[in-house]
Amino acid sequence: MRILGHALHRILQLSLLLLLLVGHSSSAQSLKQLQTQANKDRDGVARLDPDLFMKHVITEHKDYSVVVQLTALSPVYKCDACKTVDKAFRAVSRGWKKQSSSKDAAQRIVFGTLDMDDGEELFRQMSIEGVPQLVIFPASKGPHAFENPSPRGLTLGAKTSSPEGMASRLGELFGIEIKADVPVNYSKHLMNIATVAAGLYAVFLVYKYVDLRSLGRNIWAICTILFVLLMTSGFMWNRINEPPYVGQTRSGDPVLFAPTNSQQYGIETQIVAATYAVCALCIVALVRHVPRIQNSDQRTFVTFMFTVALILTFSYLNSVFRMKMPGYPFKLLLP
Amino acid sequence: MANKVLGLTAVDQTSLLRIAILGLISIVAIGSRLYSVIRFESVIHEFDPWFNYRTTRYLVNNGFDKFWNWFDETAWYPLGRVVGGTVYPGIMVTSATIYNALHMLNIPVDVRNVCVFLAPVFSAFTAIATYKLGKEVKNATAGLLAAAFIGVAPGYISRSVAGSYDNEGIAIFLLVFTFFLWLRSVRLGSAMYGALTAVFYFYMVSAWGGYVFIINLIPLHVFALLVMGRYSNRLYVAYSTFYVIGTLASMQIPFVGFQPTFTSEHMAALGTFGLLQLVAFANFVRTLLPDQHFQILLRGAVFSLFVVGVGGLVLLTMTGVIAPWTGRFYSLWDTGYAKIHIPIIASVSEHQPTAWPNFFFDLNMLIWLLPAGIYFSFRELTDNHVFLILYSIFAAYFAGVMVRLILTLTPIVCVMAGISMANIFETFLNVRNLPAVETDASTDTTGSGAAAISVSVAEAKEKKKTVDTQSTSSGLSAHTEAGSGSKKSGKKAKGSNKTASKASGTTGSKDAANEDASTLDAPLTAVTTSAAAAVRKPASKNQPPNPAMPAFSPKRLYALFPKIVVMANFLYFLCMFQWHCSWVTSSAYSSPSVVLASRSPDGSTHIIDDFREAYYWLRKNTKPDAKVLSWWDYGYQLAGMADRVTLVDNNTWNNTHIATVGKILASDENTAYELARRHDVDYVLVVFGGMIGYSGDDINKFLWMIRIAQGVYPDDVKESDFFNSQGQYAIGESASKTMLNSLMHKLCYYRFNEVMGPQAFDRVRKQKLPSSVTLDNFEEAYTTENWMVRIYKVKDLDNLGRSHRAVSVLEGPKTSRTMF
Structure with missing residues (x-):
C-alpha cells in the first residue's frame, strides 16, 4: 500500500498544480464530459486520457465521485491480474449503470479506466509502480460529499477482484448497495444442460438395455472405487490449489512429480491413483481369479505374474515417495 | 478328543491365541506411542491439550x-469463558474417573500422568474395538489384522501419542466402538445393542465435535438400506432405539444443547427416523395389499418423501428456521469457502486439503488395500458391508478436503485393509490340503457372486438364528493369526498348523459351545466356503482330509511354492509397513512442541526448553492477576503453565477479540501502547525463532495476524503495507516502513543485534537484522535462554504525564545492560 499511498500523494500534488494552471471548470460540465465518454462504452466505463483525467477527475470541487481503474490491458504487458480486475470492474460498472436509472444516482459515481497505453507519461508522473489499481476520487461537495475527500486506494485481494466482492467493498465505501452485473454464461449453462440430458439419456439406455441386476452392483463398485481412488490421491488438493498439470525444468522438459511433499502437480494425482488401482487389482486378482484356474502350471504362472506386478508397482510408488520426501529410509527394489 | 493341547480344545486354543495376539497388539500400540515420553519426559504436548489438562486438574x-x-474469568479477558457450557467434557471426565479410581485403589498417581498416558491406553482399546468391528463384518482374521493395522497406523498415532491429551485420543475409540455396536445391533435387531450404541454415542458426543460424523453416517446407512429395499424389523428396532435414546442423551451436553432439533447437521438423522417410521408403516400395509401394488406404492412414496424432505430442509434453512451450517462444517462442502470468508479457519494448517504424500505418509500400503477391500465388500454386500462402503466414501472425501480428517479415515482403511489381507491369507495360507483350492474355487463360482449367497444368508439368518452368518473356519483364523502374530519371532505357523488341523466349525458371536462336537473334526476345505454352503450341505463337512498326500513330497513342494512366494511377499510388505509406521511415529509425530530438541554436530541432543522457562518466569515473577497479551496460539499454554490472565486463546470463538490482538501487534508502538493500556495489558509475550532458527515463530505467523486484523479493522491494518517496495515480506532494513514500526517487529528484534553483532542474520529468514530498534513504551522484562520467548512489560503512564518517547529522549540512551 506504500506504493499506492505514494502515488496518491503525487496525484494530490499534481492536482494542485493543475488547479493553478487551468483554473477550474464547472462541476456539472466536468460530469457531462465524463458521462459522454462513459456512454461511448458498452459497460459505462469512461476511457480516460491524461487530459480528461487531469481536468475532470482530479478536480477539487466536484459533486460526484470517480472510481478509476489504473491498468495495463495491452497484451504487451502480460498482466493477467489486470484482465481479471477489468472484468470485475466492468461488471460492477454495468451493474451500477442498470441500477442508477434515476438521474441523481447516475450523477453520483462515475467509473473510469486509465490504461498504460493512454497515459504512460501520467503513470510515470504519479510514479505508479504496479497495476492494476483501483483509486477512488470522492466527491467534495454536494449531497454525496465525503468527509475526507482525499483520493483513496482500494486493496485488490482475492475477494475484491471478483465482481461481487468489488461491488460490496465499493458499496461499503459509498454507503450504498452496489450490485455487480455478472454476465450469464449461457454456453456453460447450455453445456451443463446438455451434459445432464445426455447423462439422463445414458441412464435411460442403460436401464432399458442392460440387465441391471447382473451389472448394477459392479457399476456401483466401480464408481465407488474410482471415487475413493481420486479422493485418496489428492484430487481435492488439486481442485482447491489448482496446480499446473505438469511441471517444467529450466530447459522446458516436463516434470511429473513436484519435488516437495507438500506440493503436487495435476498429473501426479492420476499416476498415483493408477498405481493404487493396479495394486488393488493385483490383490483382487490373486484372491478371486487365481483360485479359479484349473491348470496348476498356469495357476502358478499367473500367481507369479500378479505378485511381480504388485511388487513392481508398489516399489514404483515407494520410489516416487522417496523422491518427494528425501530422507525416507525404506526402499523396495527401485531406488 | 485326541488333539488337545495343554488340555484345551481347539476352540479354546483359538480364543486363547486371539486374546494373546490382541494383548500383543495392545502392547505394540501403547509402546509405539511412548517415543516422546522416553526422549523428553512425561509432559503435555502442544496447545489444546494444555487446556484439557488444566480443566482436568480443575475437575479433579x-x-x-x-x-x-x-466461569473462567482468566481467559478472554475481559470477557471470560463459561467453561462448563463450551467444552466437550468427555475426556476430562474420563481422566478424572481413572484418577479417582486409581486413588481409591491406593495407587498414587499424578493427574498429569493420567492425562499423558490416556491416549495410548485408549489406542489399545481402539485396537480391540477395531478387532470387534472386523470380526463383525468378516471374521476374526480380518479383525486381528485390522486391529494390528490401527494399532500402529500413523494416521491415528499422529493424534494419540503420549502427551497429546486431546479429544481425538478417546474419540476414535468411541467412534469405532459405536460403529461396531451399531452394526451388531442391525445384524441382530437387538434393542439392547441399539441402546448400547446410543450410550456410546452419548459418550462420543461428550468427547468430540466429530460426533456429527456418526449422526450422519448411521442415518445414511439406514437410508441406503431402505433405498436398496433391505428394510427389516431388525433395522427398525436398531435405529429407532439408537436415535431416540442417542438424541435425548446427546442433548444433555450443554455445548450441544438443543442443536439436534434445529441444526442442519442433525436433520438427516431426524428425517431418516421419520422415514423409517413410514416404511415400517408401509410394511404393515404390505400385509394388507397385493404385492405388486405395494411395490409401486412404496417406491413412489420413498422418492416423493425424499424430495419433499430435502426441499423442506433447504426451505427451512433458507428461511432461517434451521440454523445454517457452521463455518467449519460448511468449508467441508464448499472447499473455497474458508479461504475467502474465514481466514481464522484457513490459517490453521491442519484445515488445508490433503496432498497425496500425506495419505501415503499416514497410511502407507493400507491406502491401496482400501480399494481392494471395497471390492470385496461389494462381493458380499450384507447390510454391514453397505455401511463399510458408505463409510469409505465419506471418510475418503473428508480426508481429501482436510488434512486432519485422515484421522476418521484411518479406522475404515484399517478394517478394509484387514478384509483384503484376510482374503489373501485365506487363499494362500491354506497349505493343509492343496486340492482344497479347487474345491474352494468351484463352490465360489457356483455361488456366482455374492448375490445368491447373501440372499440365502439372509434367509438362513431369518430362519436359523444360531448360525453365524459371518462364519469361517476358526482353523484358518488360527493359521493367519499365527502368521501375523509371529511376524517378529519368525517362527512361522508351525505350532498353529497343528491347531488348525483340529479347529474348524463356525466361530463368531454365537457360543462355540452350541456347536456340534463332530464339526470340530471337519477338514478345513469345506469350511472355507460360505455359511450358506455350510447350511445347505452340512454333509460335506464330514469328508475326511486327503490322506494320500505326504507332508514333504517334491510334488507337494512344487504345488506349495507359489503360495510360499505370495505369502513371503505379503509378510515382507507387512514388515515394511511396521517399519514405516515406527519411523513415521518416531520422526514426525513424537515431538511435544513444548520442549524441543536439537542435535549438535557430535550427535548429542540438546533440549530447548524456552517455553516452559518463560511461563515459569511469569508464574513466579508477576502478579497473579497480570494480563498477558500474546497471539492466540499460546493462550492455553499461558493459562496452563503460567497461570496468568490471557486475552485470547486457542478456543477461537471471538474473531473480533483475536483481530484486536492482531491489530495491537501490527500497529506502531504508540497506537499499540494506547490499545494495550485500554485492554489492561501488563505483559506482551512474543515467540521469536531468529536466534536458533525456530521457524514456527511469530514473525512467520505475523501475516496471518495481519490478515485476521484486517478482516475486522480494514481501515487500520492493511496487508499490503507490510510488503516492501519489491513486494516481499521482509524484515530488517529491507522491510517496509509499516513493518519496521510494527510492535511485533520491534519486540522481536529489540536488542537482538547486541548479541548477534552488527553483521548478523536472522537464522530463520536469512535476512539482515535491523540496525537499531528503539522501544519507548514497553520495557523488556524477560528473554529466555535461546531468545525464543521474549516478554515485555507495558510501562505505566509517566508520573509527569509526558510521553515515554519524550522521557527517553530526555534521559538519553541507556547504557546497554548485558543479558546474562
Whole structure:
C-alpha cells in the first residue's frame, strides 16, 4: 500500500498544480464530459486520457465521485491480474449503470479506466509502480460529499477482484448497495444442460438395455472405487490449489512429480491413483481369479505374474515417495 | 478328543491365541506411542491439550458440580469463558474417573500422568474395538489384522501419542466402538445393542465435535438400506432405539444443547427416523395389499418423501428456521469457502486439503488395500458391508478436503485393509490340503457372486438364528493369526498348523459351545466356503482330509511354492509397513512442541526448553492477576503453565477479540501502547525463532495476524503495507516502513543485534537484522535462554504525564545492560 499511498500523494500534488494552471471548470460540465465518454462504452466505463483525467477527475470541487481503474490491458504487458480486475470492474460498472436509472444516482459515481497505453507519461508522473489499481476520487461537495475527500486506494485481494466482492467493498465505501452485473454464461449453462440430458439419456439406455441386476452392483463398485481412488490421491488438493498439470525444468522438459511433499502437480494425482488401482487389482486378482484356474502350471504362472506386478508397482510408488520426501529410509527394489 | 493341547480344545486354543495376539497388539500400540515420553519426559504436548489438562486438574480438585458451573474469568479477558457450557467434557471426565479410581485403589498417581498416558491406553482399546468391528463384518482374521493395522497406523498415532491429551485420543475409540455396536445391533435387531450404541454415542458426543460424523453416517446407512429395499424389523428396532435414546442423551451436553432439533447437521438423522417410521408403516400395509401394488406404492412414496424432505430442509434453512451450517462444517462442502470468508479457519494448517504424500505418509500400503477391500465388500454386500462402503466414501472425501480428517479415515482403511489381507491369507495360507483350492474355487463360482449367497444368508439368518452368518473356519483364523502374530519371532505357523488341523466349525458371536462336537473334526476345505454352503450341505463337512498326500513330497513342494512366494511377499510388505509406521511415529509425530530438541554436530541432543522457562518466569515473577497479551496460539499454554490472565486463546470463538490482538501487534508502538493500556495489558509475550532458527515463530505467523486484523479493522491494518517496495515480506532494513514500526517487529528484534553483532542474520529468514530498534513504551522484562520467548512489560503512564518517547529522549540512551 506504500506504493499506492505514494502515488496518491503525487496525484494530490499534481492536482494542485493543475488547479493553478487551468483554473477550474464547472462541476456539472466536468460530469457531462465524463458521462459522454462513459456512454461511448458498452459497460459505462469512461476511457480516460491524461487530459480528461487531469481536468475532470482530479478536480477539487466536484459533486460526484470517480472510481478509476489504473491498468495495463495491452497484451504487451502480460498482466493477467489486470484482465481479471477489468472484468470485475466492468461488471460492477454495468451493474451500477442498470441500477442508477434515476438521474441523481447516475450523477453520483462515475467509473473510469486509465490504461498504460493512454497515459504512460501520467503513470510515470504519479510514479505508479504496479497495476492494476483501483483509486477512488470522492466527491467534495454536494449531497454525496465525503468527509475526507482525499483520493483513496482500494486493496485488490482475492475477494475484491471478483465482481461481487468489488461491488460490496465499493458499496461499503459509498454507503450504498452496489450490485455487480455478472454476465450469464449461457454456453456453460447450455453445456451443463446438455451434459445432464445426455447423462439422463445414458441412464435411460442403460436401464432399458442392460440387465441391471447382473451389472448394477459392479457399476456401483466401480464408481465407488474410482471415487475413493481420486479422493485418496489428492484430487481435492488439486481442485482447491489448482496446480499446473505438469511441471517444467529450466530447459522446458516436463516434470511429473513436484519435488516437495507438500506440493503436487495435476498429473501426479492420476499416476498415483493408477498405481493404487493396479495394486488393488493385483490383490483382487490373486484372491478371486487365481483360485479359479484349473491348470496348476498356469495357476502358478499367473500367481507369479500378479505378485511381480504388485511388487513392481508398489516399489514404483515407494520410489516416487522417496523422491518427494528425501530422507525416507525404506526402499523396495527401485531406488 | 485326541488333539488337545495343554488340555484345551481347539476352540479354546483359538480364543486363547486371539486374546494373546490382541494383548500383543495392545502392547505394540501403547509402546509405539511412548517415543516422546522416553526422549523428553512425561509432559503435555502442544496447545489444546494444555487446556484439557488444566480443566482436568480443575475437575479433579473441585469436583464435578464446580466444573460444570465453572466461569473462567482468566481467559478472554475481559470477557471470560463459561467453561462448563463450551467444552466437550468427555475426556476430562474420563481422566478424572481413572484418577479417582486409581486413588481409591491406593495407587498414587499424578493427574498429569493420567492425562499423558490416556491416549495410548485408549489406542489399545481402539485396537480391540477395531478387532470387534472386523470380526463383525468378516471374521476374526480380518479383525486381528485390522486391529494390528490401527494399532500402529500413523494416521491415528499422529493424534494419540503420549502427551497429546486431546479429544481425538478417546474419540476414535468411541467412534469405532459405536460403529461396531451399531452394526451388531442391525445384524441382530437387538434393542439392547441399539441402546448400547446410543450410550456410546452419548459418550462420543461428550468427547468430540466429530460426533456429527456418526449422526450422519448411521442415518445414511439406514437410508441406503431402505433405498436398496433391505428394510427389516431388525433395522427398525436398531435405529429407532439408537436415535431416540442417542438424541435425548446427546442433548444433555450443554455445548450441544438443543442443536439436534434445529441444526442442519442433525436433520438427516431426524428425517431418516421419520422415514423409517413410514416404511415400517408401509410394511404393515404390505400385509394388507397385493404385492405388486405395494411395490409401486412404496417406491413412489420413498422418492416423493425424499424430495419433499430435502426441499423442506433447504426451505427451512433458507428461511432461517434451521440454523445454517457452521463455518467449519460448511468449508467441508464448499472447499473455497474458508479461504475467502474465514481466514481464522484457513490459517490453521491442519484445515488445508490433503496432498497425496500425506495419505501415503499416514497410511502407507493400507491406502491401496482400501480399494481392494471395497471390492470385496461389494462381493458380499450384507447390510454391514453397505455401511463399510458408505463409510469409505465419506471418510475418503473428508480426508481429501482436510488434512486432519485422515484421522476418521484411518479406522475404515484399517478394517478394509484387514478384509483384503484376510482374503489373501485365506487363499494362500491354506497349505493343509492343496486340492482344497479347487474345491474352494468351484463352490465360489457356483455361488456366482455374492448375490445368491447373501440372499440365502439372509434367509438362513431369518430362519436359523444360531448360525453365524459371518462364519469361517476358526482353523484358518488360527493359521493367519499365527502368521501375523509371529511376524517378529519368525517362527512361522508351525505350532498353529497343528491347531488348525483340529479347529474348524463356525466361530463368531454365537457360543462355540452350541456347536456340534463332530464339526470340530471337519477338514478345513469345506469350511472355507460360505455359511450358506455350510447350511445347505452340512454333509460335506464330514469328508475326511486327503490322506494320500505326504507332508514333504517334491510334488507337494512344487504345488506349495507359489503360495510360499505370495505369502513371503505379503509378510515382507507387512514388515515394511511396521517399519514405516515406527519411523513415521518416531520422526514426525513424537515431538511435544513444548520442549524441543536439537542435535549438535557430535550427535548429542540438546533440549530447548524456552517455553516452559518463560511461563515459569511469569508464574513466579508477576502478579497473579497480570494480563498477558500474546497471539492466540499460546493462550492455553499461558493459562496452563503460567497461570496468568490471557486475552485470547486457542478456543477461537471471538474473531473480533483475536483481530484486536492482531491489530495491537501490527500497529506502531504508540497506537499499540494506547490499545494495550485500554485492554489492561501488563505483559506482551512474543515467540521469536531468529536466534536458533525456530521457524514456527511469530514473525512467520505475523501475516496471518495481519490478515485476521484486517478482516475486522480494514481501515487500520492493511496487508499490503507490510510488503516492501519489491513486494516481499521482509524484515530488517529491507522491510517496509509499516513493518519496521510494527510492535511485533520491534519486540522481536529489540536488542537482538547486541548479541548477534552488527553483521548478523536472522537464522530463520536469512535476512539482515535491523540496525537499531528503539522501544519507548514497553520495557523488556524477560528473554529466555535461546531468545525464543521474549516478554515485555507495558510501562505505566509517566508520573509527569509526558510521553515515554519524550522521557527517553530526555534521559538519553541507556547504557546497554548485558543479558546474562
